Amino acid sequence: MIVLGIETSCDETGVAIYDSDRGLLADALYSQVDIHAEYGGVIPELASRDHIRKAMPLVRQVIAEAGIEDDAISGVAYTAGPGLIGALLVGASIGRSLAMGWGVPAIGVHHMEGHLLAPMLEESPPQFPFVALLVSGGHTQLVKVEGIGRYELLGESLDDAAGEAFDKVGKMLGLPYPGGPEVARLAAKGEADRFEFPRPMTNRPGLDFSFSGLKTFARNTIAEQSVDGELDPQTRADIARAFEEAVVSTLAIKCRRALEQTGLKSLIIAGGVSANMRLREVLEKNLAKVDGRLFYARPSLCTDNGAMIAYAGCQRLMAGLSEDLSIQAQPRWNLESLPAI
Numbered sequence: 001m002i003v004l005g006i007e008t009s010c011d012e013t014g015v016a017i018y019d020s021d022r023g024l025l026a027d028a029l030y031s032q033v034d035i036h037a038e039y040g041g042v043i044p045e046l047a048s049r050d051h052i053r054k055a056m057p058l059v060r061q062v063i064a065e066a067g068i069e070d071d072a073i074s075g076v077a078y079t080a081g082p083g084l085i086g087a088l089l090v091g092a093s094i095g096r097s098l099a100m101g102w103g104v105p106a107i108g109v110h111h112m113e114g115h116l117l118a119p120m121l122e123e124s125p126p127q128f129p130f131v132a133l134l135v136s137g138g139h140t141q142l143v144k145v146e147g148i149g150r151y152e153l154l155g156e157s158l159d160d161a162a163g164e165a166f167d168k169v170g171k172m173l174g175l176p177y178p179g180g181p182e183v184a185r186l187a188a189k190g191e192a193d194r195f196e197f198p199r200p201m202t203n204r205p206g207l208d209f210s211f212s213g214l215k216t217f218a219r220n221t222i223a224e225q226s227v228d229g230e231l232d233p234q235t236r237a238d239i240a241r242a243f244e245e246a247v248v249s250t251l252a253i254k255c256r257r258a259l260e261q262t263g264l265k266s267l268i269i270a271g272g273v274s275a276n277m278r279l280r281e282v283l284e285k286n287l288a289k290v291d292g293r294l295f296y297a298r299p300s301l302c303t304d305n306g307a308m309i310a311y312a313g314c315q316r317l318m319a320g321l322s323e324d325l326s327i328q329a330q331p332r333w334n335l336e337s338l339p340a341i
């Protein structure tokens with residue numbers, strides 16, 4: 001089956017073509033970062049309008065890059081939620097309409113299921129069952145995964161998502177939006193032990209997270225260390241390092257706990273923050289100690305992309321699932337409510 005995938009849930013227009021026999025045939029991404037950077041965060045209406053401008057040209061581009069004709073496409077997948085409602089409706093309208101025009105089935109994909117399955121696009125994909133750490137700009141979740149659509153939420157953030165905390169601390173440090181990759185870059189120049197940030201909610205049982213206190217701790221540290229409202233460059237890097245270390249070790253502690261609790265040995269990490277090199281390094285080390293294995297996707301498939309939506313949609317379409325002719329998007333959508341295949 002050859003599936004066109006469209007991702008428009010937030011600030012990237014991602015379009016890709018996945019072939020169940022040959023793998024990923026084409027994958028194109030247009031990032032709106034420059035549009036939103038000037039405001040320090042995503043402006044939903046600007047996001048929707050830009051998706052409208054970019055989605056169809058990208059559809060044309062990936063069909064050409066895949067070297068196929070329109071009639072080779074046997075299904076269309078689009079992100080139906082969670083995300084910004086206007087942005088989602090752009091992808092849903094285009095995806096549903098193309099499918100109707102081509103006379104093929106369409107499927108609305110859960111954005112986090114897309115992230116969760118992205119490591120499946122890599123050369124040695126994980127085998128079910130496994131534990132998934134989903135860490136994006138909007139979600140921080142630990143999920144027990146027995147198969148596609150067989151998800152049990154083990155824990156999640158009670159306040160900010162990990163990526164959101166990175167973005168907010170990035171802003172406090174005067175870094176451009178999105179802050180995650182910028183904080184990581186700055187942290188690489190920082191000293192490891194100069195500042196000690198807390199590891200929230202690690203000294204009590206459970207698998208939930210909370211990152212908003214860490215954000216406040218960062219704000220206070222920045223205020224204490226600033227001279228005339230300015231941080232010297234080394235202190236700035238040291239704070240970035242301490243913050244990154246605290247997020248990474250908090251995530252790592254909870255991942256170890258989730259593996260112990262479930263008795264599983266495989267951990268996958270997915271979503272934008274799974275591109276973080278320090279997170280990968282620490283988790284690799286921890287898993288080696290317990291004879292476990294870590295799986296993740298290449299960085300371009302960790303952040304939002306069309307390939308993960310094409311892949312997840314393809315699995316569901318091949319199982320015989322599809323949407324009726326209505327155009328639907330769900331800004332909030334529980335991962336556990338998805339049908340198993």
Ligand code: KG4
Pocket residue numbers: 010115135136137138139162163164166167178179180181184271272273274275276277302303304
């Ligand atoms: O999955 P994603 O592209 O979009 C959402 O579904 O939210 O995740 C974006 C998030 C942003 O918060 C971004 O700052 C963060 O992932 N991120 C990172 C890194 N790369 C992206 N955070 C830390 N380190 C990185 N290298």
Ligand code: ZN
Pocket residue numbers: 111115136137271272303304
């Ligand atoms: Zn995402």
